[in-house]
Amino acid sequence: MTLEMSRLFDAGLMVLLVLCALAVVRTKDLLAASIVFSAYSLVMCLVWDHRGAPDVAMTEAAVGAGVTTVLFLSAISKTVRKEK
Amino acid sequence: MKRALVIVLLAIVAMPLLAAMAAMPRFGSAEQPAYTHVAKRYLERGVEEAGAENVVTGVILNYRGFDTNGEVTVIFTACAAVIAVLAGSRNRQDQREAASSVPESLVVRYVVRLLAPFIALFALYVVLFGEVSPGGGFQGGTVFGALLIVMTVAVSRNQAERLLPLRIRPWLQIAGPLSFLAVGTAGVVLTGWYLGFPQGATAATRLMLMVLEFGIGVGGATVIASIFWRLGDEA
Numbered sequence: 001m002t003l004e005m006s007r008l009f010d011a012g013l014m015v016l017l018v019l020c021a022l023a024v025v026r027t028k029d030l031l032a033a034s035i036v037f038s039a040y041s042l043v044m045c046l047v048w049d050h051r052g053a054p055d056v057a058m059t060e061a062a063v064g065a066g067v068t069t070v071l072f073l074s075a076i077s078k079t080v081r082k083e084k
Numbered sequence: 085m086k087r088a089l090v091i092v093l094l095a096i097v098a099m100p101l102l103a104a105m106a107a108m109p110r111f112g113s114a115e116q117p118a119y120t121h122v123a124k125r126y127l128e129r130g131v132e133e134a135g136a137e138n139v140v141t142g143v144i145l146n147y148r149g150f151d152t153n154g155e156v157t158v159i160f161t162a163c164a165a166v167i168a169v170l171a172g173s174r175n176r177q178d179q180r181e182a183a184s185s186v187p188e189s190l191v192v193r194y195v196v197r198l199l200a201p202f203i204a205l206f207a208l209y210v211v212l213f214g215e216v217s218p219g220g221g222f223q224g225g226t227v228f229g230a231l232l233i234v235m236t237v238a239v240s241r242n243q244a245e246r247l248l249p250l251r252i253r254p255w256l257q258i259a260g261p262l263s264f265l266a267v268g269t270a271g272v273v274l275t276g277w278y279l280g281f282p283q284g285a286t287a288a289t290r291l292m293l294m295v296l297e298f299g300i301g302v303g304g305a306t307v308i309a310s311i312f313w314r315l316g317d318e319a
Contacts, residue, residue, distance in 0.1 A: 054218035054219075055140050055218045055219065055220065055223065058210070058218065058219055058223040059222060059223055059226060062223065062226035062227050062229075062230055063226050066226075066230045066233075067226060067229060067230060067233065067308050067312075070233050070237075070312060071311065071312065071315065074312065074315040074316060075315065078315070
């Protein structure tokens with residue numbers, strides 16, 4: 001990959017990250033917010049790997065996209081789904 | 085009047101701060117102190133000094149072992165806190181049977197059963213090869229923890245829980261801090277310092293790194309699964 005392409009890829013990921021973050025904050029439906037948050041983690045995982053940190057990317061994929069989402073979901077199932 | 089005074093005061097405070105910001109090395113610049121001393125030393129001599137071919141592992145477990153020791157303790161404390169706060173569920177056996185009678189997709193169940201051994205093998209690979217390739221105890225541990233969660237959801241909680249027998253589960257939960265205690269004590273014997281490693285890639289260093297990786301992996305996986313299971317219990 002050329003440097004320009006790499007930069008473009010990075011920029012695209014950053015835009016996606018910001019969009020995901022805004023969506024998480026703005027959504028009132030907590031279930032949808034958790035799922036978008038897991039998408040955020042997936043994009044973040046790509047960023048880590050692209051920046052040469054595969055160790056962190058692996059952790060982000062397993063913890064951020066996987067475990068955190070599951071914990072959020074089980075917390076939602078014990079409380080309420082809609083944000084007041 | 086008061087407002088103007090505040091603005092003037094803020095401006096006076098802001099000026100030296102902004103001046104200091106301007107004097108700092110540029111963001112991402114190679115001149116930053118972090119890149120000129122420590123990072124260089126790690127990259128040039130990390131392999132021979134820390135005894136791990138993967139420099140990241142060398143930094144995390146050897147150079148900055150104290151940081152990792154603290155992190156592992158934090159993870160264990162989180163687990164203990166969740167279990168303490170959500171304690172007090174009675175007749176858990178009934179609930180487990182109730183939970184496993186939830187209608188599930190046959191396809192998902194079959195695929196999870198098919199993939200489970202491979203995921204477990206991958207987790208073990210990530211832990212074992214943390215010294216030479218990206219990964220390590222924590223990464224492998226989270227993969228295994230995620231496998232336990234998937235098995236709980238798709239197959240049955242009883243089957244997943246059987247992998248971490250209740251009798252020894254507290255020991256598995258504290259495996260991270262315990263392995264650091266063991267290796268730290270070994271360091272005291274070998275070098276005179278807590279968490280001190282012998283120089284270079286000696287057999288002792290390798291063994292100490294491996295014990296830490298396994299302790300972190302087992303502890304991480306158990307903590308993740310325990311928190312999930314405790315959240316699933318009816319209060």
